[in-house]
Amino acid sequence: MENKKKHCISIMLILFLSILYVLPIIQTNSIFHFNDQDTAFHLSRISGLSNVFSSPVNYNNFGGNGTAMNLFYPWLTLYPAYLLLSLTGNLIMTYNLYYLFLTFITMVIAYFCMFKIKKNYFTAFTFSIIFSYASYRSTDIFFRGSLGEAVALAFLPLVFLGCYYIFYSDFKKWYWLTLGMTLTVYTHLLSVLLNAIFIFIIFVISVYFINNKKERIINLIKATMWTVFLSLGVFIPMIEQTLFVELKVPKGGVLNGLLVSDYLSNTLNNNLSYFGIGFILFILAIYTYNRRNYLSKIDIFIYFAGILTVYASTRLFPWHYIETTSLNVIQFTWRLTAYATLFLSYAGSISYTSNIKNNNTILKRVVLLSLLVVMIHTVSVNLLLNQDGKNIYDKGQATSVSQSYVHTDYANKESLNHPEVVRSKNFVIDGVTKRLDYSTTDSVFTFKYNNENKGANIVTPLYFYKGVIVEINGKKVESSLSKYGTTQFSANEGNIEVKIYYEYTLLARLSQFISFVVLLLFIWLVTKKDPSVYNSSATP
Incomplete structure (x- = not known):
């Protein structure tokens, strides 16, 4: 209790x-x-x-x-x-x-x-x-x-x-x-x-x-x-x-790693537009080193793991041996600061509250640190x-902004070469670029078109993924990836109403x-x- x-x-x-x-x-x-x-x-x-x-x-x-x-x-x-x-x-x-x-x-x-x-x-x-x-x-x-x-x-x-x-x-x-x-x-x-x-x-x-x-x-x-x-x-x-x-x-x-001089100055200034461990952790890391005798061997190991992780995020570390490998997917060495923060916070909290038997003294120390x-x-x-x-x-x-913001990651790769279709929301019908009225809900993209040609090829400004569904006048038709990197399909002659939406595939639902x-x-x-x-x- x-x-x-x-x-x-x-x-x-x-x-x-x-x-x-x-x-x-x-x-x-x-x-x-x-x-x-x-x-x-x-x-x-x-x-x-x-x-x-x-x-x-x-x-x-x-x-x-x-x-x-x-x-x-x-x-x-x-x-x-x-x-x-x-x-x-x-x-x-x-x-x-x-x-x-x-x-x-x-x-x-x-x-x-x-x-x-x-x-x-x-x-x-x-x-x-x-x-x-x-x-x-x-x-x-x-x-x-x-x-x-x-x-x-x-x-x-x-x-x-x-x-x-x-x-x-x-x-x-x-x-x-x-x-x-x-x-x-x-x-x-x-x-x-x-x-x-x-x-x-x-x-x-x-x-x-x-x-x-x-x-x-x-x-x-x-x-x-x-x-x-x-x-x-x-x-x-x-x-x-x-x-x-x-x-x-x-x-x-x-x-490349972070410049050590920039790292120190921005850390001491607690500059939040930088990527260092910050002033509190910097001081606490020094404090912990001086009180390392109060840490267990495992705690000391974790503490030095934090110090080494800080080192690894800087240009002192030989990143040129790694940047040509698949590990460059991490994009920025300062992402390692998250782990330095974890390790140093762990060791620092132990050193700051260890070997103090009086609970009132510990409470005062914790309150002081919290205020700071x-x-x-x-x-x-x-x-x-x-x-x-x-x-x-x-x-x-x-x-x-949440509606209009354009982000091209995971778009069909070829679509990046055709902003006149994708960004401008143009359609390409039998090789001719056209503007068509369309409407959307969260799930469905709808447009109407009077098709005067039998078997016309219609290229939409919508990305193509497995699971895309194209309906013409309520009937599903085959679709494919166009040379513009978007969804295309063929339509018969006459007035058509097209609905395009996406569903999770059977494999996705099963997983x-x-x-x-x-x-x-x-x-x-x-x-x-x-x-x-x-x-x-x-x-x-």
């Missing part, structure tokens, strides 16, 4: 801190979009989820060309944002409330994951605020508008907890890794790749000094296999479409929002069903195997 009371107090404080975290943007009643960042992209994703359970395509977002973004960019963990939009009818309120919800979830997950490892309320709370208020996470949210990566960060402590159990503690609790990785799969695939890389590296290093090697390897494989089957609903439809047509996919970047973190965060966000190079969306602008059944089995297995999974006071 005492444990539940303490947890309830912690949760109430976390809710209060979550409100303080997003307060700088909520009070503006606006959405800030910095040039060349991702805010508009994710606004379009949110508004485009209205029909996602019946169709992977929404004609009222991403410029209306029928991009199947929801087949290639996981959307399940973003769906609560659409539910908020349905309730409020206000995209600005939705966007800001979703970040409030996300911050609360991030802090709660971080708190309980650390508590399961260390069984200390103060350490868990400290880790929660340091990790969730970290500079890099704020950069993702307030500067980059990188909603997918920000959500993935919420599940990073779960991945960490799962790895901690498998590598260093009770390997029978492998399911925490499955849970964390599966949630990441349904959020942000690039984060899945980065998680897998870090898990592999840490395992290779750890395997030399861990006990029960065979059992730990078996349980790591078990966690991986469950993750794969739980994720079939994402991977199979994506692979199916990629093999069906040639698509424009995101390219790898040039992995909130103050620096608030000042840094306000400084960021006053920088140049941004657009400020009101309610009408946010809605307009989704399999993942759902596996989820039910996973829940049954975990609750049967370990009923204490819901009890945060259980021993790790």
